[in-house]
Ligand SMILES: Nc1nc2c(ncn2[C@@H]2O[C@H](COP(=O)(O)OP(=O)(O)OP(=O)(O)O)[C@@H](O)[C@H]2O)c(=O)[nH]1
């Protein structure tokens with residue numbers, strides 16, 4: 408959950424990248440880390456296996472600027488997408504303010520996307536959250552691959568509520584900041600609504 | 603939503619800083635800090651110079667979350683204290699109520715016994731601070747409005763963050 412500190416004049420929010428194994432969550436964070444100027448970011452932490460699969464989480468703290476004299480911090484996390492890491496995945500959702508669901512556009516991963524989406528809804532429920540009430544956007548990643556499912560079909564399968572959805576090629580950075588910016592905006596608007 | 607975000611006012615920060623200062627000094631610790639269970643740093647005191655406290659806060663919360671998960675599997679409620687021993691530095695981690703985590707880093711200028719004693723007292727004091735804070739937050743919630751910096755925020759303000 409967001410944390411407002413009047414003494415330090417800071418606001419922190421937690422944003423979680425969710426999605427099936429190998430869909431490109433960690434790649435999103437790596438691209439953001441590469442592009443953000445050193446004074447706006449902290450260290451990126453990756454708790455990963457020897458083969459670079461996320462084991463517990465990636466963490467990247469950003470401090471992009473001020474709003475009304477308050478420094479706004481975003482703490483970005485990714486979950487491990489592999490099915491058997493579900494216990495860890497659940498823990499990362501604790502206190503989440505906004506979710507980015509990264510889908511893998513390859514046709515053979517559609518099943519995995521759907522499974523991961525169901526898993527997200529279930530795990531949020533265990534924390535008392537409802538995905539429909541949470542700042543939430545979707546990213547269709549790996550649009551560069553020849554076996555990518557048409558966006559219209561992806562929408563039909565994964566986005567019945569028509570939340571904002573962005574095409575992306577994460578290693579090139581296409582769509583990466585658009586996705587982040589949009590969820591950040593929704594998170595801040597939510598804070599405004601609650602204030 | 604289940605639990606509202608944490609809001610810390612200056613008087614709360616002062617109380618917390620004072621308690622941490624006292625703990626750090628009396629326990630002869632290197633660094634003492636307080637972390638929200640969601641991974642955000644609330645306050646830090648001591649020789650923080652070359653320590654990345656933001657990362658440490660996030661990993662501490664991950665650590666507590668993971669051991670909490672383990673406890674559940676074993677039918678325990680929670681492991682309320684964790685201790686990691688290093689060659690030079692040691693880390694003592696304990697829960698403060700339902701909301702926060704107290705972390706103390708110390709070397710051989712102190713001892714585990716002393717740390718345990720001082721931490722226990724500080725946890726009691728800090729729990730009180732957080733209980734009061736929870737009461738206050740519940741009250742301001744029902745009063746509606748308040749002085750949140752976000753009430754007058756515009757789309758442009760958010761846009762400007764991303765330059
Ligand atoms: N062609 C292509 N490859 C991508 C794209 N995004 C990510 N990849 C590759 O997919 C692989 C997996 O990416 P990761 O970012 O590690 O995936 P992840 O979602 O973090 O996976 P887990 O940690 O197991 O959950 C890497 O080799 C990336 O380079 C993309 O848009 N196009």
Ligand SMILES: [Mg+2]
Pocket residue numbers: 432433434460461485486487488
């Ligand atoms: Mg990963």
